[in-house]
Amino acid sequence: MGKFVFIRNKYPALPGAYIMRDSSSKVLYVGKAKSLRSRLSSYFSSPKDTKTTALISKAASIDFVLAKDEGEALILEQNLIKNYLPRYNILLKDAKHYSYLAVTSEKFPRLLTARKNSSGEFRIKGKRFFGPYTEGSKREVSARFLRKLFRIRVCKTLPKKECLQYHLGNCDAPCTGRVSEEEYLANVDSLISFLEGKRGTSSPIFSSLKKRMEAASESMDFELAASLRDQMDALKIIFAKQGVERLGRLDEDYLWFERVGDTLYVQKLRSIHGIISGSEKLSAKINSQEEPEIAFCMQHYEALPDRVYSNLPSSAMRKLNSAFSSPSNNAAPLASPPDTGSPHPSSDEGQSPSHSSSKEVFRKPPKSKSRILALAQGSLVRGEIAPSVLELKEVLGLSSNPVVIETFDISTLFGESSVGSMVRFSNAKPDKSNYRKFIIRETSGQDDFAMMGEVVRRRYSSLLKDGEPLPDLILIDGGLGQLHSAMSTLSSIGVSPPIISLAKREEEIYTSSSTKPIKLPKSNSALKLLQMCRDEAHRFAISFHRQRRGKKGKS
Incomplete structure (x- = not known):
């Protein structure tokens, strides 16, 4: 079993997190346990799979940190994993390749594609981030199209005269005052509303564009009015292609988990302000000692939506709700902005965020939402599970x-x-x-x-x-x-x-x-x-x- 000699009585029968290190003190693996003694004993009591055997053979020491209960141990484990990035822990596959859209915090903001570094930090400074999106994601809009649609500048520094993008009609040239700061920021606000999922002909983005178009017409600024009209027409085409469907007011995620061999596959559908606005397929390598679905959620969410519906067992959802509601955990539910134009949800679909408890974020879907979770299941199994198995x-x-x-x-x-x-x-x-x-x-x-x-x-x-x-x-x-x-x-x-x-x-x-x-x-x-x-x-x-x-x- 390698250089490490396991002494059972050295470890308490109490909840906590444990850290396995190699001979150079590099962290190999971080785990959590309801009873540290029982969990660590299981590593040395009987033969394990190839991965676990390799882990134990490299371990030179095992440290631990006590927690008051299993929920706190779970949070502690995930914080340590994010800090050390151990080789043998579950990690989102190619997490650094997942991209985000970032609206910068400059005087005249830009729209950029952003990625996180190995420490989980964004490589650029931004005012707002949207995502993550997978490489090759079949989103109907790209950063390039959005820049053109909302006339967002692309230059790194403001030039002294209008560039080609202005002459092509893709930018309003805030650099030379062709558009006021107020008008430019109104375009940025429309872009952010779009990325937040406020879609549909009655959504704030259309109302805003329509009011601006009418105001431009009244002031006889027909060039601006025509530009705003073109933006509305382009958005209508996008919505017609997507065939979006309203589900309610809350921001919701639908997660379907499926284990295939030593890989955990996750299909995620996102509903923002009642509209299915995103679909992501994620995967992670799993370890026999872990609860991979719980580990995935703890690593994936830095901030929670109002609801997360999944096929997880009730016991797993209780652990997640307890962990995310703990004051020692940084993640918190996202509050939905007021939407006075939408009807209040029925009791079957939950209260508005201001009346909901973060302890109930992870739930089994009600009947009205179960078919959306079924869509997530169908999307996943068709892509990852062999047809003969189906x-x-x-x-x-x-x-x-x-x-x-x-x-x-x-x-x-x-x-x-x-x-x-x-x-x-x-x-x-x-x-x-x-x-x-x-x-x-x-x-x-x-x-x-x-x-x-x-x-x-x-x-x-x-x-x-x-x-x-x-x-x-x-x-x-x-x-x-x-x-x-x-x-x-x-x-x-x-x-x-x-x-x-x-x-x-x-x-x-x-x-x-x-x-x-x-x-x-x-x-x-x-x-x-x-x-x-x-x-x-x-x-x-x-x-x-x-x-x-x-x-x-x-x-």
């Missing part, structure tokens, strides 16, 4: 996608040198680091059913002992007999994950809920995935069996 979910009627499938097979020759195999597929691809071999020890003779029961019990008893998650689906190579043996074994150890079997001769699928098999066309992608899993488990078992027989023949 098809298998539909065929079997599962409640979640069978991303992780573990398949079992037995290989024996008249009851001699009997072995079992387990192969794991993650998102329709072999995950060979998680393959397992079993020497049959408890079953004698030619009893395939008992052998199958033995390897299934040994596999999942071990997972339960180590606190590891069960697979999304278990596949047994065989018919009803093998399936029932495995089901009985799982029941005896108190677990009931989805389980099926695939019979070789007719390629029939048996489920735990019916004795009638499911027959799929040969071309069906779900069947092909199951066959691939079954054949790989068979190959792995045969190879190990031959190896065992070869050793026995030499002895």
Whole structure:
């Protein structure tokens, strides 16, 4: 286990955060625990995955900081992660590549693209920041278009005479006084309103542009009036393309989380002032010791919207609400500006921000919002989860996608040198680091059913002992007999994950809920995935069996 010698009693059975360092005192990993003693003991009590094993092998010391409760430990953990950026912690994938739009704080502000540095600080000084947006994001407006639309200057320093952008009609030349500071800042305010999501023909941005256009016409400034009219027409085209939909007054995020192997995928839809105005797909590498969804939220949000709807379990949302409502946490809900032109939301959609409690920011969506969360789910799974996995979910009627499938097979020759195999597929691809071999020890003779029961019990008893998650689906190579043996074994150890079997001769699928098999066309992608899993488990078992027989023949 490396240079570090773990002494269990050195660590208290109290909540807190712990810091693992290497021999040069560089921080490798930061974690939190309800009981530091129990959590740290788990690292050294049994074999772990490759990543955790590598972490422990490099650890030379483990320090800790006590907290008053688990919620404070969570905040402490995230603050330490942001400070140290440890190699083995969950970090937003390519976080430095996420871009923001920044309105600068200059006398005549500019609109720039901004990114954060490795310390999480913006590289430029700005008055307002909007985002983040992913690289290649399919937003219908770009910084370049917005500059033209709102006539925002692009020059780094104000020139002494009008530049080409003025002559092209893209800038009003505040540098030479062609437009007053007041008029220029009115354009900037319209830009900010647009980026805040105040869209639609009755929104403040249209009202403002219309009033300015009418005033310009009355004063016979027809050039300005025409310019403002063109801006309104361009905005109407954008809105028609987007097909935006009003949802209510609150600023809301919709998060759908999905684990695929060692990666956490997050689809985020943002509703600002009742309009779906953004969609982002994020990802992060996860560690088996972490609660990755909670860690993601703690790192992602520096300031909260009024509501965050997600598919997280209630226990996770309680932790997040507690953590973000703590005075020691810097994040706070964003207050929505008054919107007297919009009706008050119904009780089903929550109170206005001034009457809401930050403790209830993370919620399950009400019925009126659940389809928006379903949109987030659909956007994510279509992009990241293999089509054969999605098809298998539909065929079997599962409640979640069978991303992780573990398949079992037995290989024996008249009851001699009997072995079992387990192969794991993650998102329709072999995950060979998680393959397992079993020497049959408890079953004698030619009893395939008992052998199958033995390897299934040994596999999942071990997972339960180590606190590891069960697979999304278990596949047994065989018919009803093998399936029932495995089901009985799982029941005896108190677990009931989805389980099926695939019979070789007719390629029939048996489920735990019916004795009638499911027959799929040969071309069906779900069947092909199951066959691939079954054949790989068979190959792995045969190879190990031959190896065992070869050793026995030499002895």
